[in-house]
Amino acid sequence: MPDQSARPTREELQAWRAFLRAHARITRSLEAELVAEQRLSLGGYDVLVQLAEAPERKLRMAELADAVLLSRSGVTRLVDRLERAGMVARERVAGDGRGVVATLTDQGLDVLRIASTTHLAGVVRHFVARLGADQLRYLGDLCDQLVD
Amino acid sequence: MPDQSARPTREELQAWRAFLRAHARITRSLEAELVAEQRLSLGGYDVLVQLAEAPERKLRMAELADAVLLSRSGVTRLVDRLERAGMVARERVAGDGRGVVATLTDQGLDVLRIASTTHLAGVVRHFVARLGADQLRYLGDLCDQLVD
Numbered sequence: 001m002p003d004q005s006a007r008p009t010r011e012e013l014q015a016w017r018a019f020l021r022a023h024a025r026i027t028r029s030l031e032a033e034l035v036a037e038q039r040l041s042l043g044g045y046d047v048l049v050q051l052a053e054a055p056e057r058k059l060r061m062a063e064l065a066d067a068v069l070l071s072r073s074g075v076t077r078l079v080d081r082l083e084r085a086g087m088v089a090r091e092r093v094a095g096d097g098r099g100v101v102a103t104l105t106d107q108g109l110d111v112l113r114i115a116s117t118t119h120l121a122g123v124v125r126h127f128v129a130r131l132g133a134d135q136l137r138y139l140g141d142l143c144d145q146l147v148d
Numbered sequence: 149m150p151d152q153s154a155r156p157t158r159e160e161l162q163a164w165r166a167f168l169r170a171h172a173r174i175t176r177s178l179e180a181e182l183v184a185e186q187r188l189s190l191g192g193y194d195v196l197v198q199l200a201e202a203p204e205r206k207l208r209m210a211e212l213a214d215a216v217l218l219s220r221s222g223v224t225r226l227v228d229r230l231e232r233a234g235m236v237a238r239e240r241v242a243g244d245g246r247g248v249v250a251t252l253t254d255q256g257l258d259v260l261r262i263a264s265t266t267h268l269a270g271v272v273r274h275f276v277a278r279l280g281a282d283q284l285r286y287l288g289d290l291c292d293q294l295v296d
Binding site for chain 1: 153154155156159160161162163164165166168170171172173216217218265268269271272273274275276278279283284285286287288289290291292293294295296
């Protein structure tokens, strides 16, 4: 039974809020750039990336919701929008009445290739370039430790 | 004109993804606990906190969207839900035909007090307790440096 009376100290809470603030600021900048240049949301980009990296570029909807690094709750709506834009297709799973997989279309892959140029340049500018190489490595290690 | 051809190295991209993954995992755990115990989403909690810390517990909708640390785009919908639950009230700004402020109600403050016990215990468990004191301080410093 976890301790429900534990509270962070003022300093610990500052670190937590700094973490949230950094995430919010960086993802907002990346989102604004993607929308301006490619009319694609960051959540939409996240979905395309996860599908592109999956075997046969397919994932069940539940797997996709687990894989995305941003808005899990909005995945169904995101896929709706990407499907209307021709970037993703939904298919029934043979022999599984309730199973639906999302597939990346060729058009989706093309959009992802172009959008990734914008996005990765943004990751360099808003994240990588703000820290030294040792700092960046250490930040990655700390983040890995947070989810171990 | 920012360099649009910059790409992160494999190691830099690993650090970025570790950062996103840590944020996603921790906020999902915090959200699940808040919903289970208080039927309040993490985004809703974020809105209540920002209003509680504002002068007179009021913020214009645009100020609120800037202040929240989570979903900025969903703020209008979040406030709709919190208003229906009696935790937030919307008021017109006198002398400004288009201005609307959101105010934290007494009931909202009561809910926030109870929910913050759940939430802060979760911040200790999923974030603070996973790192040493020096690591936590350094993580906060790195995150501050990311948004400077």
